[in-house]
Amino acid sequence: MTINAAFELGLFDECRKLLELHKENTENSDWHYFNHKTIRTAAKVGSFDLVLYIIDRLKIASDPDDPSEGMEVDNDGDLLIYKAHALLMTGQREKALSLYRQQINDTSLDWKNEIKNDFAAFRWLGFPDTEIAAIENELQLESINVYTRPDDETNTVLAEPYIGKWQYEANGYRINWEIKDNYLLCHYLFQTQETDSDEWMDNDIAVTRYRFKRMDNQTLMEEYNVRSNVLTVNEVTLIGNDELQVKSIENGKISIYKRVKE
Secondary structure, three states: OOHHHHHHOOOHHHHHHHHHHHHHHHHOOOOOOEOHHHHHHHHHOOOHHHHHHHHHHOOEEOOOOOOOOEOOHHHOHHHHHHHHHHHHHOOOHHHHHHHHHHHHOOOOOOHHHHHHHHHHHHHHOOOOOHHHHHHHHHHOOOOOOOOOOHHHHHOOOOOHHHOEEEEEEEOOEEEEEEEOOOOOEEEEEEEEEOOOOOOEEEEEEEEEEEEEEEEOOEEEEEEEEOOOOEEEEEEEEEEOOOEEEEEEOOOOOEEEEEEOOO
């Protein structure tokens, strides 16, 4: 099993073991490298000491497909943000704050939004809120609402009516959606229809981890896309047995999914 597969499946203990093994291999060879995704995964499973060790001492590939050349951390904004996260979570708030401010002043990218997404993911994953809130206050960051915590994954009764395969289709665009019960995963297959044809072409695949929660007479489905690092929340309502209304909490958009019968 790969590091990223273990993370996507929620096998965080296994993921941490694989990260340590990869660290040993990197230390003892000329061709093992860490890349951005692996460093991000280390942060998301709480291995912040390892993140600092990797960034400060080990080899990081500038191109995961061709790791023949390492890269300078000081010239890479993503790595500096993850270094800041690791400093924050290991009790080094002032050093972290200095790096956050340095990156926010870099206008080449909306680093505030990147930091907000990471903080939302950290809260969703159950990390302590005190340090995150302190940085949000210092940087005047508006936090992203997070409705669920890891304990909500134990409430599988709410999820049961929605488990199965669903499909949404509109304007030459189709989403095949499978809610699974084994690891609280959703698999999405995005398809587009070829012009003047009945053929559908696979366009993209996404994997999300999800949780359900009942709030204010609403059933909320909160999803964390482990690949794109984006947290979304929808209100979901069953219409009979074969239709599912999905309403975005962010913008109110409503989509109707049809149940795909086996």
